[in-house]
Every structure is written in structure tokens, then in C-alpha cells.
Amino acid sequence: MSSEATTQPIQQLSRRGLRLAGLVVAVVLVAVVATGLVTRATQASSLKSWTQEQAVPTVKIIMPEPGKSGPVLDLPGRLEAYIRAPIYAQVGGYLKDWKTDIGTPVKAGQLLGEISTPEIDQQLLQARADLASAKANADLAGITAKRWQAMLGSDSVAQQDVDQRTGDYAAKVALMKAAQANVDRLEATKAFARIVAPFDGVVTARDTDVGALINAGGGTGPELFVVSDTHKLRVYVQVPQSYGPSIHPGSGAVLVVPEYPGREFHAQVVASANAINAVSGTTLVQLQVDNADGKLMPGSFAHVHFNLPVDATALRVPASALIFDNAGLRVATVGAGDKVAFKKVSILYDYGKTVEIGSGLSPGDHVIDSPPDGIQDGDTVKIASNDDAAKLHEKA
Structure with a gap:
């Protein structure tokens, strides 16, 4: 009797332990499943947020700046004796x-x-x-x-x-x-x-010789001699009509001649025709260059570089900011709410890496440099920080 009584409580305790263990296992499984579900939901939410953030392009912003120096106009010129x-x-x-x-x-x-x-x-x-x-x-x-x-x-x-x-x-x-x-x-x-000789100078031509028959007549017969005053030279340049107002007496210029590569000669504008040639659309400008050392020769060709004045109203931006498509020449700017706004612009001068905008931009505009492909008017963008801008520059 005593052994049976002892066995029965033990069996009851074993059943309770099994139920308790099963309950614990069930609770653990529920906790694991719940944790997994929460983790997956959190990851899905984070992935969604990250995907949405990645969908918003990051752009680098630049500000248009006025030019520090004017454009350089390079034109061919012809050197002539002063007299x-x-x-x-x-x-x-x-x-x-x-x-x-x-x-x-x-x-x-x-x-x-x-x-x-x-x-x-x-x-x-x-x-x-x-x-x-x-x-x-x-x-x-x-x-x-x-x-x-x-x-x-x-x-x-x-x-x-x-x-x-x-x-x-x-x-x-x-x-x-x-x-x-x-x-x-x-x-x-x-x-x-x-x-x-009519004046101090240099004999630049002799078209006669001893025994030659000479016919009298000013300008009708051949030239016997040519005397030229070359201590100064005149430089004649045909300037396009659009640049005519920017070049006036007193303006400076730099000459480069093929026979002296790398050497510059400084000249000054002394006169302008103030009239446009209807055939070429240019105006004749006369410069004067000192030639005391006799290095320059009358009749030779020269490259003439004019440093034009700075246009106070013009703004410069990198050439990489320009967009040229079927809508014309534009730049992308960032407006209120970080929304993209396209503006049509016109180029005044092209300096290669930078361009001078003649119209379409204001000094306070936030211009997007190297705008992403497919960007549309009204799109939301993220303005890059300094570190992000550096990374974008390295990618570019």
C-alpha cells in the first residue's frame, strides 16, 4: 500500500513538470516568433525609409558669381609702318x-x-x-x-x-x-x-638700278624707293560688330607674332573707324605699338589679344551645370521645399570650364552642378553636405 501511494504522487509531479516544460517551450516559441516578426517589420520599415531616401537624388549646389576678369578677344592683325x-x-x-x-x-x-x-x-x-x-x-x-x-x-x-x-x-x-x-x-x-629721304626712317624697298630709264610722274610710274618710319608701328584689326563698343581709344592689347613665340608686345588702341563694313560685319580698329628695338616688321601678321572689360551684370557658372536638350539651354536650380526649377539661360562668353551667363540667372539662385540624368522640373532633391559634395566630385 505504501509503495502505490508513493508512486502516484510522483506520476502527478511528472505530468505537472511536462505541462510546465511544454508551457515554457510554447512561451519561448511565441516570444521567438514575435521577436522575428517585430524585427522583420522594423527591417522592412527601415528598408522602405532607406529606399525612399535613396530615391531622392543628392545634388551639389553652387552659387553664380560675377566674373573677376573680362573675356579675351583673339583676332588677326596686320602690322604697318607708322609712316x-x-x-x-x-x-x-x-x-x-x-x-x-x-x-x-x-x-x-x-x-x-x-x-x-x-x-x-x-x-x-x-x-x-x-x-x-x-x-x-x-x-x-x-x-x-x-x-x-x-x-x-x-x-x-x-x-x-x-x-x-x-x-x-x-x-x-x-x-x-x-x-x-x-x-x-x-x-x-x-x-x-x-x-x-623725306624723313628719318629705313629704306624698305629699292626698285631701280643704275642706268634704268626713269619716267616722271607721281604715282604712275614704278616706285624707286620706299622709306618707312618703323620706330612705331600701326596695327590694323577688323573687330566684329558685337565687340566694337568694348574697344575704344585708350584700350590696351597684347600682340603675339610667329617669329617670336612666347614673347608679348603691348599695344594701345588709338583710333576706330566708327563704321561697320557691310560685307564683313566688322569695324576697323587702329592700334600703336612701340618698335624702338626694330624687332617687329611692317607688313607682318600678328595675333591681337584684347582684354575686354568685365560685365557687372553677367554671372559665371561651371560648364557642367548646363543642360542642353529639346527644351533648349537651361540650368537646374533648387527652390523652395528643395524642389527643382529649370531656368532658360543664354551664354555671353564661353571660357571652357566656366561660362558667363548673359540672362536667365540671378545672383541668389542655387544652381545644381552636374544635374543627374532624368531629373525633372518639380522633383525633390537632397542638398549634399560638404562630405557628400566631395564624394560626388570624386564620382564625377
Whole structure:
């Protein structure tokens, strides 16, 4: 009896333990399942939030800035002597000799060459003989007139005869003056047989030689010599119409010539045509450059760089901020609520890495640099911090 009584409580305790263990296991399983469900819900929520954040593009913002320096206008130019004088013969004959060759520095009045003029020499001899004859006739007429004037006081001659002698003397004096003028003319013409430099300069051309037949005539015959003043040079540039108002007398420019690579020559604008060529759409601008060392040569070609003034109203942005599509040239800006707003712009000057915007932007606009593909007007964007901007720059 005692053993049976003892066995029964033990069995009851075993059943209770099993139920308790089962209950604990069930509670643990429920807790594990609940924890898994909560974790999955949390992860799903985090994934959704992360996905939504990733769906909003991160952009780098820049502010338009006014230009610190103006654009550089590069145009071809032509160098010319400050003064250039082609010298022609004013008398005919044969070239007796020449004294200076090309490249020779000369002074004003220095002899360049001499023309042999036998025909003028003979004309001058004849004119001088005519002058001597006219002078002799005038002297005789003068003496006769004085004698008749003296006889008029004694009433031995008529007044009419005295007047005739006096008139004859006046006519002979006039003929003498005409003969003198003819001699002076021929002597002046003979002086042109000596070809001299009109000013200090350099002989830049000699198109004649000893024994060559010289024909008189300014500008119709060939040039005998060309004398050029090259201590300064004139530079002529055709400037496009749109840049004409920006280039005025007093503006500076830099010249670069092929024969001196890497060397710059400074010039200054001295005159403008103030008129537009209807064919080329340009205006002629004249500059002046110092050439005391004689390095620059008249007639040569040069690149002329104009530093144009800064436009205070123009703003500069990186070229990477531009969007060009079927809607035209635009930039993307970030407005209120971090919403994208496109603005149409026009380019004033293109500097390569940056561009100068002529219209469409304001100084306070937040411009998106390198806007993502597919971005639309009204899209929400996230403005990158400094670290994010650096990462975006590295990706770009």
C-alpha cells in the first residue's frame, strides 16, 4: 500500500513538470516568433525609409558669381609702318647712281639716288640765255624811258612818245620776270634729280638700278624707293560688330607674332573707324605699338589679344551645370521645399570650364552642378553636405 501511494504522487509531479516544460517551450516559441516578426517589420520599415531616401537624388549646389576678369578677344592683325612713303621720280632721265640699299637707316634729306637729266640741263641753259636777253632789253628800255622823260621837261617831245617809251619799259620788265620765273622753274625741276629721304626712317624697298630709264610722274610710274618710319608701328584689326563698343581709344592689347613665340608686345588702341563694313560685319580698329628695338616688321601678321572689360551684370557658372536638350539651354536650380526649377539661360562668353551667363540667372539662385540624368522640373532633391559634395566630385 505504501509503495502505490508513493508512486502516484510522483506520476502527478511528472505530468505537472511536462505541462510546465511544454508551457515554457510554447512561451519561448511565441516570444521567438514575435521577436522575428517585430524585427522583420522594423527591417522592412527601415528598408522602405532607406529606399525612399535613396530615391531622392543628392545634388551639389553652387552659387553664380560675377566674373573677376573680362573675356579675351583673339583676332588677326596686320602690322604697318607708322609712316610709309613710296618715292617716285618727278623728272625723267636715267638713274645715275643710288646711295642706299634696303635696310639702310636714313635721315631726313639724305641722298638716296641721283637722276641724270641732260634734257632739263639744256632747257635750263636756254632759259638762262632768254633771261639774259630779257634783262638786257629791259635795261635798254629803262634807259630810253628815262631820257624821254627828261626831254619832256623841255617840251622837245610829245607826252604820247614818253608814254610809249615808259610802257615799253614796263613790258620789257615783265618779260624779264617771266624769263626769271622760267629759270626758277627749271632749277626747281632740276633739284628733283636728287632723290632724298623725306624723313628719318629705313629704306624698305629699292626698285631701280643704275642706268634704268626713269619716267616722271607721281604715282604712275614704278616706285624707286620706299622709306618707312618703323620706330612705331600701326596695327590694323577688323573687330566684329558685337565687340566694337568694348574697344575704344585708350584700350590696351597684347600682340603675339610667329617669329617670336612666347614673347608679348603691348599695344594701345588709338583710333576706330566708327563704321561697320557691310560685307564683313566688322569695324576697323587702329592700334600703336612701340618698335624702338626694330624687332617687329611692317607688313607682318600678328595675333591681337584684347582684354575686354568685365560685365557687372553677367554671372559665371561651371560648364557642367548646363543642360542642353529639346527644351533648349537651361540650368537646374533648387527652390523652395528643395524642389527643382529649370531656368532658360543664354551664354555671353564661353571660357571652357566656366561660362558667363548673359540672362536667365540671378545672383541668389542655387544652381545644381552636374544635374543627374532624368531629373525633372518639380522633383525633390537632397542638398549634399560638404562630405557628400566631395564624394560626388570624386564620382564625377
